[in-house]
Amino acid sequence: MTHSRPLKSEISLSVIKTACSNCNLRELCLPFGLSIDELERLDDLVSSRRRIKRGDYLYRAGESFDAIYAIRSGFFKTDVLLEDGRDQVTGFQMAGELLGLDGISTEHHTCNAIALEDSEICAIPFSRLESLSREIHTLQHHFHKVMSREIVRDHGVMMLLGTMRAEERLAAFLLNLSQRFTSRGFSHAEFYLRMTREEIGSYLGLKLETVSRTFSRFQEEGHIAVQQKHIRILNVNGLKALMNQR
Amino acid sequence: MTHSRPLKSEISLSVIKTACSNCNLRELCLPFGLSIDELERLDDLVSSRRRIKRGDYLYRAGESFDAIYAIRSGFFKTDVLLEDGRDQVTGFQMAGELLGLDGISTEHHTCNAIALEDSEICAIPFSRLESLSREIHTLQHHFHKVMSREIVRDHGVMMLLGTMRAEERLAAFLLNLSQRFTSRGFSHAEFYLRMTREEIGSYLGLKLETVSRTFSRFQEEGHIAVQQKHIRILNVNGLKALMNQR
DNA sequence: AATCGCGGTTGACATGGATCAAGCCAACAC
DNA sequence: GTGTTGGCTTGATCCATGTCAACCGCGATT
Numbered sequence: 186m187t188h189s190r191p192l193k194s195e196i197s198l199s200v201i202k203t204a205c206s207n208c209n210l211r212e213l214c215l216p217f218g219l220s221i222d223e224l225e226r227l228d229d230l231v232s233s234r235r236r237i238k239r240g241d242y243l244y245r246a247g248e249s250f251d252a253i254y255a256i257r258s259g260f261f262k263t264d265v266l267l268e269d270g271r272d273q274v275t276g277f278q279m280a281g282e283l284l285g286l287d288g289i290s291t292e293h294h295t296c297n298a299i300a301l302e303d304s305e306i307c308a309i310p311f312s313r314l315e316s317l318s319r320e321i322h323t324l325q326h327h328f329h330k331v332m333s334r335e336i337v338r339d340h341g342v343m344m345l346l347g348t349m350r351a352e353e354r355l356a357a358f359l360l361n362l363s364q365r366f367t368s369r370g371f372s373h374a375e376f377y378l379r380m381t382r383e384e385i386g387s388y389l390g391l392k393l394e395t396v397s398r399t400f401s402r403f404q405e406e407g408h409i410a411v412q413q414k415h416i417r418i419l420n421v422n423g424l425k426a427l428m429n430q431r
Numbered sequence: 432m433t434h435s436r437p438l439k440s441e442i443s444l445s446v447i448k449t450a451c452s453n454c455n456l457r458e459l460c461l462p463f464g465l466s467i468d469e470l471e472r473l474d475d476l477v478s479s480r481r482r483i484k485r486g487d488y489l490y491r492a493g494e495s496f497d498a499i500y501a502i503r504s505g506f507f508k509t510d511v512l513l514e515d516g517r518d519q520v521t522g523f524q525m526a527g528e529l530l531g532l533d534g535i536s537t538e539h540h541t542c543n544a545i546a547l548e549d550s551e552i553c554a555i556p557f558s559r560l561e562s563l564s565r566e567i568h569t570l571q572h573h574f575h576k577v578m579s580r581e582i583v584r585d586h587g588v589m590m591l592l593g594t595m596r597a598e599e600r601l602a603a604f605l606l607n608l609s610q611r612f613t614s615r616g617f618s619h620a621e622f623y624l625r626m627t628r629e630e631i632g633s634y635l636g637l638k639l640e641t642v643s644r645t646f647s648r649f650q651e652e653g654h655i656a657v658q659q660k661h662i663r664i665l666n667v668n669g670l671k672a673l674m675n676q677r
Numbered sequence: 678a679a680t681c682g683c684g685g686t687t688g689a690c691a692t693g694g695a696t697c698a699a700g701c702c703a704a705c706a707c
Numbered sequence: 708g709t710g711t712t713g714g715c716t717t718g719a720t721c722c723a724t725g726t727c728a729a730c731c732g733c734g735a736t737t
Contacts (some may be wrong), residue, residue, distance in 0.1 A: 222683070265586055269675050273590040287586065289579035296586060300730070315572060319565045326561060332578045333535035339585035340511055340533065340542060344519040346592035347636035381714065390593035395694055397716055413703080429515050597724070628685065638725055643686055659685070659733080 188209045204228045205307075213281030213307070213368070214255050215331065218323050226326065230317055231255070233308045243284060243298040243306060250288030252308045256280050259304020260379040263287075264387070274388040276338075277301075277362075277380060280369060286335055301379040346390045349428075354389040355399045356427040359409070363418055372419075378414040450474045451553075459503050459520045459527030459614070461555070461577065464569050473570065476563055477501070480552045489530060489544040489552060496534030498554045502526050505550020506625040509533075509542045510633070520634040522584070523547070523608075523626060526615060532581055547625040595674075600635040601645045602673040611666055620667075624660040654671065 205216040206224045216224055225267065237243050243254060243261065261278045275296055278284055288294040289311065312397065318325035345354050367373040370397040378385070382400075389396070400411045408424050410417040451462040452470040462470055480503065483489050489500060489507065507524045521542055524530055534540040535557065564571035591600050613619040622629070627644075628639040635642070646657045654670050656663040664670065 202732070264588055266593070267590065267675070271594045273586075273593045275586045275589055286579055287583050289575050290583050295583050315568070315575070319568070319571060322561070322565070325565060329535050329561070329578070332533055332575070334583055334584070336578070336585065337533050337536050337541050339582065339589070340519075340521045343521055343588055343592060344511055344513065344587070346589060347519045347633065348513070348517045382716095383714085387593065392695055393715080394717085396698080397714095398694090429513070627683095639685080640687085640726080641724060643684095644724095647686070 193403070204420040205231055207228075208257070210255075210257070215283065215324070215328065219327075220323075221320070223321050223323065226317060226321065229383075230307050230313050231307045235306055235308060237300040237306060237426050238302045239300055239302050241300050243300065244288075244294045245297050245353075246294055248294050250292050250311070251284065252300075252310045253283055253285040253314070255309060256282050256284065257305040257306045257307055259306075260301045261298050261304065262380060262388075263298050264386060265296045272387060274380075274384050276342075277388065279365060283331055283335075286332055301384075342388075351389075351391055351399050352402070353393050353428045354391065355385075355396065356408075356424040358385065358389060359416065359418065360421070360424055363421075364384055374418045375389050376416055378416060432666070449454050451477055452607075454503070456501075456503070460612040461529065463511075463573050463574065465567070465573075466569075469567050469569065470562060472567065476559045477553045477555050478600065481552055481554060483546040483550045483552060485548050485550075489546065490534075490540045491543050493647060494540050494541055494633045496538050496540050496557070498556045499529055499531040499534075499560070500544075502528055502530065503553055504553040505552075506547045507544050507550065508626060508630060508634075510543050510621055511542045518633060520626075520630055522588075523634065525611060529577055529581075532578055541565055547630075554623075588634075597637055597641050598648070599644050599674050600637065601642065602670040604631065604635060604652075604671055605662065605664065606667070606674075609667075619666045622662055624662060 205214070206221070207212055208214070208216070211217070211219075211224070216227055219227065237259070244250075246266065256278055258280050259407050262274050262285060263276050263278065263284065264274045266272045278298075284298050284306070285294065287296055304414055314328070316336050339347050345357055350359065362376065362378075363373045366376050380388075382396045385391075386393045386396045391399075400409070403409045403424075406423070408418070408420045408427070410419060450459070451457050451465075451473050452467070454460070454462070457463070457465075457470070462473055465473060483505070490496075492512065502524055504526050507530060508520050509522050509524065509530065510520045512518045518532050520543045524544075530544050530552070531540065533542055560574070564574055591603055597602065608622065608624075609619045612622050626634075628642045631637075632642045637645075646655070649655045649670075650657050652669070653666070654666045654673070656665060
């Protein structure tokens with residue numbers, strides 16, 4: 186790829202240029218439900234595409250906010266820091282998901298977004314998104330749904346943190362990842378974790394040792410096979426059953 | 432008041448009718464930042480006002496969604512239920528705050544909203560809010576801020592649940608209530624809790640006994656005076672200090 | 678005034694997960 | 708190869724919070 190010269194500039198441009206219209210995530214991402222010509226208007230807006238290397242920040246808490254970001258490929262975590270150094274991972278985001286919605290409220294980001302693998306994002310200038318969504322009803326409505334979905338997701342995490350035991354939290358976590366990989370066309374039963382035990386623990390309100398021990402227990406009980414970051418789910422129903430017991 | 436007859440119909444109507452333009456919460460609530468004539472257009476939309484008695488549901492999880500609600504007066508909790516009966520209180524809402532944003536995502540409410548005291552709400556039909564906010568930029572932007580603020584709040588709760596100890600959670604909870612009462616013109620140092628120890632516990636991921644014991648400890652240490660639901664904060668800085676230790 | 682009942686407090690004890698510590702494994706550098 | 712490093716696993720012990728149980732106190736009802 187790096188040595189190929191463009192044969193026809195239109196073609197190469199249309200491939201290289203960010204374009205929702207030919208993005209295979211468009212049914213998961215912001216463009217959901219838009220007509221062809223609406224899509225093209227969104228294309229104009231989603232101009233810049235950026236690579237973020239593993240470990241780099243997409244944005245940091247405190248930075249001023251002016252765009253939201255759609256993940257084109259890769260994997261991110263968001264976290265909030267307390268003055269005393271404690272931190273809480275607030276989410277893991279994958280392709281097709283939006284980052285940065287927290288920044289709208291104060292015009293400043295309130296959390297950090299960090300790439301857990303080399304990633305690519307589309308920046309969507311927020312004020313332009315607002316103007317466009319004043320014109321395109323479908324876009325407006327879908328954007329509201331996405332924000333609302335984030336609120337609902339957060340409620341789920343609260344439930345997890347507030348009422349579930351370590352086993353249940355981890356089972357819920359694995360099932361959630363599995364389901365999200367599935368809807369992106371990957372295996373539901375086999376995947377690589379992009380985050381460390383510590384990051385999982387932070388997300389789930391557990392220490393890394395507990396995460397590790399619980400994985401081991403799941404393995405002993407035949408629910409999963411773990412080998413470092415490689416996970417195979419052997420018994421989905423077993424995991425599901427772990428959640429509603431008690 | 433109840434015996435007075437209207438002298439001029441316009442006057443009595445303007446008092447009785449729901450109207451953002453003369454609501455003293457307008458600087459906290461959705462109308463924030465609107466001009467006089469924009470306010471009047473919002474008035475048309477916020478037509479119905481409803482009383483909810485203590486203990487009654489404003490809406491239930493699963494019901495179909497078509498409006499969001501602004502709290503005119505009173506106090507609510509929202510909670511989510513798991514099949515096995517466990518529940519998690521996801522928030523406490525007071526005058527000027529919005530309820531129902533979770534329902535946008537699936538067109539169905541995903542939690543229950545229950546009045547903790549006799550309350551009054553304004554129903555805002557959501558599709559009409561969307562059309563109006565396509566016309567009024569300020570309204571659109573403010574609504575986005577409100578949704579985003581909810582996401583940020585949820586992150587705070589995750590931090591609480593994920594990384595803080597019982598003392599810290601409860602201190603944070605009291606300080607948060609105090610601050611919200613203050614911005615509504617009530618005393619920052621003295622207030623009545625509208626919720627039970629069990630509801631506080633559910634919100635904070637603690638059992639009611641722990642909540643009760645921690646209140647008692649705060650009292651022994653001179654941070655607060657508790658008597659059932661009546662709270663007086665004696666030492667704000669003491670409470671703040673409790674949070675960042677460790 | 679007596680009774681009832683719900684919510685709150687307090688105590689004694691149990692336990693899930695944290696903490697501390699050692700060792701292991703895999704990737705990478707040299 | 709050997710060493711180094713970061714992430715993971717496992718064991719022993721500890722402790723914060725949960726659990727169970729008794730009792731209290733206040734408001735509502737009669």
